[in-house]
Amino acid sequence: MALLELRKIAKNFGAIRALDEVDLRVEPGQVLGLMGDNGAGKSTLVKIIAGNFRATSGAIMLNDEEVHFHRPIEARKNGIEVVYQDLALCDNLTAAANVFLGRELKRKIGPLRILNYSAMYARAGALFGELKSETRPRDLVRQMSGGQRQAVAIARARLTDSQIVLMDEPTAAISVRQVVEVLDLIRRLRDQNVAVLLVSHRMPDVFAVADRIMVMRRGRKVADKAISDSSPEEVTGLITGAIEAA
Amino acid sequence: MAQDVETQAGGNVAIKDMLHNKEATWLQIMLSSQPFWITMSVLAIVVVMSFVNENFLSTGNFFNITRNFSFIAVMAVGMTTVIITAGIDLSVGSTLGLVAMASAVTISNGYPMEAAIAVGIATSLAVGFVNGVLIAHLRLSPFIVTLGTLSIARSLTLILTGATPVTLRRVGEEADRFREALAGTPLGVSTPVWVLLVLTIVVAFMLRYTAWGRHVYAIGGNEQAARLNGVPVDQVKVSVYMLSALTAGISGLLVLAWAGSALSNFGQTWELRVIASTVIGGANLMGGVGSAYGGVIGAALIEIIRNSLLLAGVNTFWQGTFVGLFILFAVLLEKVRK
Numbered sequence: 131m132a133l134l135e136l137r138k139i140a141k142n143f144g145a146i147r148a149l150d151e152v153d154l155r156v157e158p159g160q161v162l163g164l165m166g167d168n169g170a171g172k173s174t175l176v177k178i179i180a181g182n183f184r185a186t187s188g189a190i191m192l193n194d195e196e197v198h199f200h201r202p203i204e205a206r207k208n209g210i211e212v213v214y215q216d217l218a219l220c221d222n223l224t225a226a227a228n229v230f231l232g233r234e235l236k237r238k239i240g241p242l243r244i245l246n247y248s249a250m251y252a253r254a255g256a257l258f259g260e261l262k263s264e265t266r267p268r269d270l271v272r273q274m275s276g277g278q279r280q281a282v283a284i285a286r287a288r289l290t291d292s293q294i295v296l297m298d299e300p301t302a303a304i305s306v307r308q309v310v311e312v313l314d315l316i317r318r319l320r321d322q323n324v325a326v327l328l329v330s331h332r333m334p335d336v337f338a339v340a341d342r343i344m345v346m347r348r349g350r351k352v353a354d355k356a357i358s359d360s361s362p363e364e365v366t367g368l369i370t371g372a373i374e375a376a
Numbered sequence: 377m378a379q380d381v382e383t384q385a386g387g388n389v390a391i392k393d394m395l396h397n398k399e400a401t402w403l404q405i406m407l408s409s410q411p412f413w414i415t416m417s418v419l420a421i422v423v424v425m426s427f428v429n430e431n432f433l434s435t436g437n438f439f440n441i442t443r444n445f446s447f448i449a450v451m452a453v454g455m456t457t458v459i460i461t462a463g464i465d466l467s468v469g470s471t472l473g474l475v476a477m478a479s480a481v482t483i484s485n486g487y488p489m490e491a492a493i494a495v496g497i498a499t500s501l502a503v504g505f506v507n508g509v510l511i512a513h514l515r516l517s518p519f520i521v522t523l524g525t526l527s528i529a530r531s532l533t534l535i536l537t538g539a540t541p542v543t544l545r546r547v548g549e550e551a552d553r554f555r556e557a558l559a560g561t562p563l564g565v566s567t568p569v570w571v572l573l574v575l576t577i578v579v580a581f582m583l584r585y586t587a588w589g590r591h592v593y594a595i596g597g598n599e600q601a602a603r604l605n606g607v608p609v610d611q612v613k614v615s616v617y618m619l620s621a622l623t624a625g626i627s628g629l630l631v632l633a634w635a636g637s638a639l640s641n642f643g644q645t646w647e648l649r650v651i652a653s654t655v656i657g658g659a660n661l662m663g664g665v666g667s668a669y670g671g672v673i674g675a676a677l678i679e680i681i682r683n684s685l686l687l688a689g690v691n692t693f694w695q696g697t698f699v700g701l702f703i704l705f706a707v708l709l710e711k712v713r714k
């Protein structure tokens with residue numbers, strides 16, 4: 131059974147056809163690598179799944195039921211979490227505050243509902259522990275390394291029992307050493323039976339962690355196969371168009 | 377980062393803790409906080425002035441300083457919340473003037489004091505609501521929107537009485553009650569100072585201990601991120617402009633009670649002093665940083681400088697220069713701390 135299934139998803143921005151009848155399936159505990167050149171439509175696809183955009187046509191099935199998300203929070207309530215390309219972090223807040231942003235834990239004092247700092251620190255600390263990250267709940271995000279910031283964004287995605295984590299270019303702007311850290315985080319999500327949709331430009335990253343690879347070119351899906359049946363050379367050909375489809 | 381991986385591999389966590397990524401201690405937090413240094417400046421000036429001029433610490437002068445700065449500081453508390461969201465509210469001075477005039481007119485027409493207060497508060501909230509809706513929902517620039525309401529509110533103040541002052545002296549029992557209630561000195565401290573104290577504590581608490589406060593900071597830090605994470609950005613923005621206007625309204629009532637009459641130029645250009653107070657107190661116009669106490673201590677510093685110059689016999693024309701220098705000094709201080 132597919133956890134998430136897209137059927138013939140299309141998206142027009144005015145005259146631009148950003149997505150053209152794209153199908154997609156992900157299963158629990160599976161890492162699907164999504165590759166393609168700039169403008170291929172990867173981010174648009176992620177945003178449609180995440181409820182940022184509505185598809186022009188096509189259907190989104192979650193656990194075999196059709197869903198319609200109008201806002202990101204609705205996708206989140208259905209177990210779909212996103213790690214945005216720019217991470218969507220507030221630099222001026224602590225790691226824990228970012229993890230709980232929009233979902234703060236509160237406790238009652240008389241008629242007041244006040245922030246439960248200790249519970250949020252504890253839970254954020256546990257999440258970083260699970261992700262084997264060195265990130266500390268009380269540290270300001272502003273002072274963090276790229277890898278630690280990724281950990282904050284991923285911990286946020288693990289706050290609830292999310293079924294799917296969408297990651298848009300998580301390794302685009304960080305150092306090699308931090309990339310290793312992020313790839314480890316992705317493996318840990320997979321081990322917890324979470325499905326991961328990994329959008330990336332970086333061939334080695336995708337071949338390191340993905341179970342399946344899907345290639346898009348100018349809004350169309352041109353390949354979707356097990357990573358073991360493909361090769362970096364083939365994927366390069368598919369991305370550039372040297373190979374029509376596979 | 378390199379450090380992290382290596383020390384982790386060597387199992388030497390203690391060294392990493394010492395060299396890297398150290399959690400800030402209380403002392404560090406304090407020393408790196410702008411309000412702390414401004415508080416120190418205020419205390420230093422008080423100490424120096426108490427030696428230089430014997431009148432400085434006299435009860436009368438102390439009373440003057442605290443009351444005068446309260447009018448500005450009350451508004452600085454509201455302004456701080458706006459500035460934390462990376463907004464600005466230029467309309468507070470005009471709102472103060474409009475509220476003072478509207479309340480004065482209400483009372484002088486024979487309505488009870490409670491009605492005058494209600495009219496004043498409602499007027500201020502209406503201005504704040506208009507600001508907030510235009511800024512949050514229509515996505516207009518806070519600078520331009522509040523520049524517009526600055527102009528409108530001042531003009532309405534003039535229209536209300538045709539620029540004639542309205543006095544609360546000898547107009548009846550309700551006017552006297554109003555002045556007693558808002559310009560008194562319970563327990564030897566003037567009412568504006570009490571109001572300021574309560575307001576500062578309430579807003580500081582809300583900023584630190586409620587989800588609303590957390591969201592105010594989040595919006596200033598990264599509005600887009602706040603939105604993506606389900607923070608009700610538009611509502612929070614409307615709320616901070618209403619809070620800012622409310623503090624202007626409260627200040628308007630206090631000024632009216634203290635002055636005993638409403639003039640149509642009440643509060644004119646005060647928005648600049650309010651904004652200066654919040655900036656001196658550590659708020660950042662880029663958003664994400666600031667505290668209720670910071671705005672208050674910033675206002676205190678400005679008033680103490682003014683007062684000191686006055687007592688020292690310096691020509692009052694120099695006041696603006698000194699206040700301006702302190703604003704520049706505060707901004708530099710912020711740079712240095714980083």
Ligand SMILES: Nc1ncnc2c1ncn2[C@@H]1O[C@H](COP(=O)(O)OP(=O)(O)O)[C@@H](O)[C@H]1O
Nearest residue numbers: 143146148166167168169170171172173174175
């Ligand atoms: N909000 C938008 N408005 C108009 N066009 C857009 C928008 N977002 C993306 N596009 C267009 O859709 C196409 C796919 O973009 P995108 O999904 O960002 O590609 P990728 O992430 O693969 O680089 C591009 O031609 C891009 O210009």
Ligand SMILES: [Mg+2]
Nearest residue numbers: 172173174298
């Ligand atoms: Mg993209």
